[in-house]
Amino acid sequence: MTAASDAPVLDVRDLCVEFDTHGGVVQAVRGVSFDVHAGKTLAIVGESGCGKSVSVQSIMGLTPMPPGRITRGSAWLDGVDIVRQKIVNGEDVRGNRIGMIFQDPMSALNPTMRVGDQIAETLQVHRGMSKGEAFARAVEVLATVNIPDADARARQYPFAFSGGMLQRAMIAMAIACEPEVLIADEPTTALDVTIQAQILELLTELQRKNGMAVVLITHDLGVVARMADDVVVMYAGEIVESGTVDDVFYRAAHPYTLGLKSAMPSQTTSKAVGLMPIEGTPPDLFNAPVGCGYTDRCPHAMRLCGPHRPSRFEVDPGHHAMCWLHHEDAPRSVDVVYRGGRA
């Protein structure tokens, strides 16, 4: 990870979340830890169902807690564990010190309320502004996210906005109170590629201006490459690899990460080799795997991978991977994993 000269803004430790369903208990998140620093972007990558959305939504208290349960873990924001308490000093940290934007902007806004009012709400609640003041400020924020004719737009309803503009409006809503952390849960998945680029640029710009920490959840490695400083790869409810974006991209130390990269079209993919999808499907989290969850699909699986959960090995300084291949006794094959300095 990037050298931490300052303490992380958000520090999540050993988060475990499970759900009661008719078929049993699903362990959706099985011990997830990550942190993010001011002005930096952390990307959480993984396929659908790996637990990335559930992790952040549980931290934000957005997972319905009757079927869901946080069985373990903490999330520290400026010295307060916000898993335990959301109200700090009489104020809710959500919308205030942590902002969040979601995947589908069309359904994420109240259809019967003007966009400007929805932004102004956070200001009224968290900053105590009057309706007029809050609305004026909301218009300013809309302008900040590059929405033209902000005043007229603020008086419109969500259905009058296009997808990209709605996402900008949602970003405006999330940053109106200048939060320390912005969590973006697949913000560009529902948008066109060109709009995607605009949104990502906007986020980068805002980050530069406000010094926000950004947690970006995505399954798109291209987005990660563009925006992330640090990356965390999740699979079957666990973090299998973490490091800087260079570490993870150029020095991938987990077979899953390697598999993801191989499945992605890039300039180096030759027609002869072709794209290599990862065979199989992720494990069923009703019976959470005892050992490494990737065993069934891993071309390098060893006997001990199934029964024994891999430890977290430090491959490079700040670069970790949960894989037995990094055990000192494991067979070394240069073409499988690059171990910086230990080939």
Added chain:
Amino acid sequence: MSVAIRFSAADFEPAVAGDQLQTSSRPSLSYWQDSWRRLKQNRRTVGSLWAVIALGVLTVAGPWAWPVDPAVQDVDQISQAPAWPSSALIVPAYTPWAGITATPTRAGEVVANLRLAEPGSTQAVRLVWEPVAGAAGYVVYRSVYDTAPDRALGLPIGEVLGGDRVSFEDRLDLEPRGYWYSVVVVDENRAEQEAYAVLAVDLVRTVSAEEATLRGWVEEGAALALGDRIELPYHPLGTDYLGRDMLARLLYGARVSLFIGVVAPLLFVLVGVVWGSAAGFMGGRIDQLLMRIADFVIALPFLLFMILFKIAFGIGPGESGVFPMLVALVLLGWPSTARLVRGQILQVRQEGYIAASQLLGARTGYLVFRHMIPQTMGVILVTLTFAVPSAIFTEAFLSFIGMGVAPPTPSWGSMANEGIRTMLSHPHELLFPAVIISVTVLAFNLLGDGLRDALDVRMRGRE
């Protein structure tokens, strides 16, 4: 990080298939299996399903199990509340009574020793007393309530003229219950005295052998001896204001009400499905036309037109009025189903998997039966289940305002209508039809709720 466990060299050999057993996830269920499973889990719904089945059994087998004619009037047991079987004592046939005279021996305001000459029965009540000097006559009252505190003597049933006539026979509408008889002295000025003598009597139901045979309570030529007890026709749920057996009426009424309540929805849902599917499939101008017609029929005020149709079809003598009501319900009920089905079809048509199927070479028939029908089935089933209580309500409502089935054909609604009139004195006549209507409607409503919850596709992912 150091590893706490010591591993051997063999551990690091490549894993072979079969080393790690990843048990598969829960078995995959088809849409119907999944829905059925969810239906079964919901206890309220299962209960209502049983209730509906029970109603069906009642309707079909009821009149066969309780073979009493609902139109027969038992005039001896009019408006009787539910009770255990009653019996009657066989006595000799009635013979007139001459009565008794006696000379007054004392003066006074009130007669003494008011008593029965013989045990009181429904055949006759014979009172005797000791006369009072100075009386010009006596008035006899009868009440069904205790006369005590308020001097509420009740019905004056007769006057005896002459101070020495000391008997009275009452034969007026005698029922096997308790009565209070009061005798008041009347003086020469024909004024009644304040004081009165009262006697409480409990009557026993009696009947003569000839009458019993006449009434059909016993077989012809049955050997009846005096003192025998014979059973009266038994009405477990009592009788209505015309003496008709409530249970039989309810069972026959079930046939009428449920026939209308189930057949009408089946028919108009069928019509609606065909109409709506046609509109949804063909689209374009035909769709517009079909829907315009449907919209117009929806716009007609339902109940008003139900009534109009009923009048228009008329009810001839001897008809029950069931058929016109059925036709009216179907004519007015089909459009909402048509709209619903059309909406579903339109929605399903643009789903991705339809296009995907077509690309894979599916033909229209396959698409219809494999994809569209299951999607709409859920909606249709739920509509049907909710249409039944609505139809029953409508029938009950119409019968209530006199626009339903014609008497004597029983239906729950008309029974409720008749029951309202005697609501205060004989509540059971209203209670039974009202309760059974409510239970039926409730059962179908709960069933519809449960079906909708179980079949709702969106909710499948929520678990």
Added chain:
Amino acid sequence: MLTYTLKRVLQGIVTVWFIATATFIAMHAVPGDPLANQRATNEQIRQNLEQRYGLDRPVTEQYVVFLGGILRGDFGISFTQENRRVNDIIRESFPVSATLGILAIVFAAFGGVLMGALTALFRDRVPDLVIMFLVILGISVPSFVVAALSQLTLVDINTWLGFSLLPVAGWGTLRHMIVPSMVLGLGTMAYLTRLMRSSMLEITSADFIRTARAKGLPPSRIFLKHQLRNAVLPVVTVLGPAIAAITTGGFVVELVFAIPGLGRYFVEAVQQLDYTVIMGTTVFYGGFLVSMVIVVDLLYGWIDPRVRLE
């Protein structure tokens, strides 16, 4: 918005025309002689009567006269009460029915929305269970039974109290209106409660509620401004048919509580086959319901801005 309104009004007029025509056809399909219960003892009187009611003219002409009368607002003369004009009957008795209906709707709408929201808030806890039980009773027990039972209960209460807390029947003062309108609105209120409940539950898991929570808004604000406002929409949609249901349910309540409203006149007219009253009342009611539906549509458009674009 204006074009929307105009379009709806135009549709409404066509619908009323359709209702009038359907009524006319239905009434003329009735078997039997409309003058059968008149004192048409001899031919001369009969001819006079026919002329008076226009029955001696061909059917198509009668239809034109009928439509013309409606356009002028004249529904003709009652068949059974020869000197009363149908218009007068309607004018006298409709306000009574309307008052009853409005009170019932207000009771049903406010009660339904409130209780539906409560059940969703206290989901699966005591208030939810109690209210849902009452709701199930409310939709199962027929309205005439409720009307009769409430009258019975009122009599008992009055007897027990020794004085008349609320009048048992009749019309005239505010106290007369309370029980009948509550009885009339009960069924609809139960239905609206259920609708509101399922709408609220659906809204609660909607994406924009998640966003509202992520914004750290207090639960009360989320409830009022986000959940309630959106959950009420389906209830408003249903208000049109609900008004229709209350109008027809009014017949029974008027009968049981002896209220001199239009519904009671209609039922009597039907039983006595008073043609002009039946036709006039049907067309009038039809027009009334159509206009109510339009009003509700406009109301919905005001609440939900998405509809206005259509």
